[in-house]
Amino acid sequence: MSGQALSRPIATSALAVGRGVRSLWLLALLLVVWEVAARMVGSLFVPPVSQIFGAFVDTWLSASPSSLFLSSQFRADVLPSLVRLGLGYGAATVLGVGLGILIGVWRPAGAFFNPLIRLGMSVPVTALLPIAIVLFGITSGMNVFLIALGCLWPILINTYDGVRGIDRTVVTAARSLRLTRRRYFLRVLLPGASPAIFAGMRISIGIALVLMVISELYAATAGLGFYIVSQQRLFQFPQLWSAIVLLALLGILFNAIFALVERVLLRWHRNVRPDSAESH
Amino acid sequence: MNPVTTRPQQPGAALDTAVLDVQQLSKSYRSRKGDVPAVRSIEFAVHAGQFVSVVGPSGCGKTTLMMCIAGLLPISGGAVMFRGERMSGPRDGVAVVFQDYSRSLFPWLTVEKNVALPLRDRGLPRAEIRQRVQESLEMVGLAHAAGLHPWQLSGGMQQRVAIARGLAVRPEMLIMDEPFASVDAQTRASLEDLLLKVWAETGTTVLFVTHDIDEAVYLSDRVVVLSQGPSVVVADLPVTLDRPRDQIATKQTPLFGELREHVYSLVMASQRRTSLSGEPS
Numbered sequence: 001m002s003g004q005a006l007s008r009p010i011a012t013s014a015l016a017v018g019r020g021v022r023s024l025w026l027l028a029l030l031l032v033v034w035e036v037a038a039r040m041v042g043s044l045f046v047p048p049v050s051q052i053f054g055a056f057v058d059t060w061l062s063a064s065p066s067s068l069f070l071s072s073q074f075r076a077d078v079l080p081s082l083v084r085l086g087l088g089y090g091a092a093t094v095l096g097v098g099l100g101i102l103i104g105v106w107r108p109a110g111a112f113f114n115p116l117i118r119l120g121m122s123v124p125v126t127a128l129l130p131i132a133i134v135l136f137g138i139t140s141g142m143n144v145f146l147i148a149l150g151c152l153w154p155i156l157i158n159t160y161d162g163v164r165g166i167d168r169t170v171v172t173a174a175r176s177l178r179l180t181r182r183r184y185f186l187r188v189l190l191p192g193a194s195p196a197i198f199a200g201m202r203i204s205i206g207i208a209l210v211l212m213v214i215s216e217l218y219a220a221t222a223g224l225g226f227y228i229v230s231q232q233r234l235f236q237f238p239q240l241w242s243a244i245v246l247l248a249l250l251g252i253l254f255n256a257i258f259a260l261v262e263r264v265l266l267r268w269h270r271n272v273r274p275d276s277a278e279s280h
Numbered sequence: 281m282n283p284v285t286t287r288p289q290q291p292g293a294a295l296d297t298a299v300l301d302v303q304q305l306s307k308s309y310r311s312r313k314g315d316v317p318a319v320r321s322i323e324f325a326v327h328a329g330q331f332v333s334v335v336g337p338s339g340c341g342k343t344t345l346m347m348c349i350a351g352l353l354p355i356s357g358g359a360v361m362f363r364g365e366r367m368s369g370p371r372d373g374v375a376v377v378f379q380d381y382s383r384s385l386f387p388w389l390t391v392e393k394n395v396a397l398p399l400r401d402r403g404l405p406r407a408e409i410r411q412r413v414q415e416s417l418e419m420v421g422l423a424h425a426a427g428l429h430p431w432q433l434s435g436g437m438q439q440r441v442a443i444a445r446g447l448a449v450r451p452e453m454l455i456m457d458e459p460f461a462s463v464d465a466q467t468r469a470s471l472e473d474l475l476l477k478v479w480a481e482t483g484t485t486v487l488f489v490t491h492d493i494d495e496a497v498y499l500s501d502r503v504v505v506l507s508q509g510p511s512v513v514v515a516d517l518p519v520t521l522d523r524p525r526d527q528i529a530t531k532q533t534p535l536f537g538e539l540r541e542h543v544y545s546l547v548m549a550s551q552r553r554t555s556l557s558g559e560p561s
Binding site for chain 2: 192
């Protein structure tokens with residue numbers, strides 16, 4: 001029985017690899033079509049894939065192995081972006097999880113803040129960009145603020161729902177064990193809400209990437225968004241496209257990190273069958 | 281050593297030694313139409329080391345009663361006395377095993393950590409916790425499953441883990457709410473025998489709530505019969521079957537048959553009474 005339980009993740013990851021290989025074929029085909037079409041049309045704005053790839057290596061990976069191949073351009077534009085992303089996303093996670101748990105546990109606060117949260121969630125954060133610029137000026141603080149604000153709501157609302165959605169039997173059982181508040185929080189509440197918290201964090205990482213680029217397109221003196229706008233003005237479209245490729249790779253990387261963390265931390269969640277016992 | 285034969289078998293004998301004394305317990309749920317009574321002046325006592333079952337027709341408020349006795353639901357009237365003290369919430373010395381093992385065990389913790397959980401923050405040294413966990417798991421025959429997660433185990437095994445978690449705190453009383461209602465018949469029989477073995481080994485008092493009359497008679501020293509809800513105690517019967525009990529031999533004795541029939545007729549009668557008086561079932 002334990003052997004079966006252990007072989008299941010292996011089997012599923014083998015399947016995932018199989019699916020990955022198949023979709024890679026499709027991607028390769030698409031790239032070939034792009035290459036041929038771009039060469040035939042000869043547009044300045046959509047260069048062939050080979051040119052984009054060349055620009056990608058030149059722009060981002062042209063340095064010596066001692067600096068991990070990462071070029072000065074990478075350090076000038078990608079690192080500031082990643083720092084903003086990390087700070088904004090980190091702040092949103094800390095705040096969102098903290099507040100979400102607070103209003104999830106403390107019912108009056110939940111009832112009070114709920115409409116406010118729904119309102120905050122439905123305001124497109126991008127619309128607040130001009131205000132953020134006025135408040136912070138053209139600083140990294142502006143980008144961080146916007147990313148944090150955009151990421152906050154999904155994490156907050158998911159954490160809240162996760163805490164409220166913990167099964168009543170789980171809560172009753174925990175009460176009968178007479179755990180201290182701290183242990184209840186760490187061993188029951190937090191793990192119980194963690195699938196929902198992770199779902200919120202996963203939605204937010206995509207939002208963070210979007211807001212990072214948009215806020216940098218508008219107002220920044222460095223960063224990937226800033227780089228994209230500069231290359232557009234210089235009519236260097238292979239370079240511009242190389243930044244977009246880099247963004248896509250970042251997106252894939254973040255998703256992969258999430259998939260890995262969930263695989264390890266939420267293994268129980270995928271394996272629990274909700275109908276394994278009859279409810280009465 | 282067989283503690284069974286030395287136990288007082290008469291209900292109501294030596295009330296002052298009662299571990300649990302349920303006095304005029306009533307519980308109502310609030311609804312828009314006013315209070316809906318679930319249980320109505322329940323009265324019985326459980327003595328140290330006894331195995332007492334509570335049976336009643338389904339929907340008679342057994343789970344409500346169990347939750348009230350365990351201090352997991354506030355009561356509306358009367359009192360639950362544990363060792364002469366009024367219970368006002370979950371307390372040390374009382375462990376609960378729930379019907380729904382898949383939810384009462386925490387799927388994110390291993391079996392070992394589930395069992396160890398109630399032992400933390402009790403000022404016990406690590407070695408003591410480890411030893412108690414080991415001991416409890418051995419008692420239910422699951423020492424080999426310590427590192428697995430509950431969802432890697434069958435339903436019966438999960439319920440054994442829940443029993444081990446209850447035993448780990450070395451409770452004076454184990455309250456069990458239809459613990460074997462969600463497992464198949466064979467697993468159920470072996471769980472019943474496991475429970476009897478553990479009960480004999482530990483000397484823990486057991487309050488066992490079930491809707492299964494055979495199970496109640498087979499396991500218990502006494503069977504408390506409840507009426508259809510809002511429930512009251514309609515009978516408190518001593519079960520004088522010999523111990524150790526055997527799934528086949530005990531159930532073939534004429535006494536078992538008589539008791540079983542008696543309890544069955546009491547349950548049916550209480551059901552009939554309420555349906556004749558026009559109350560919703």
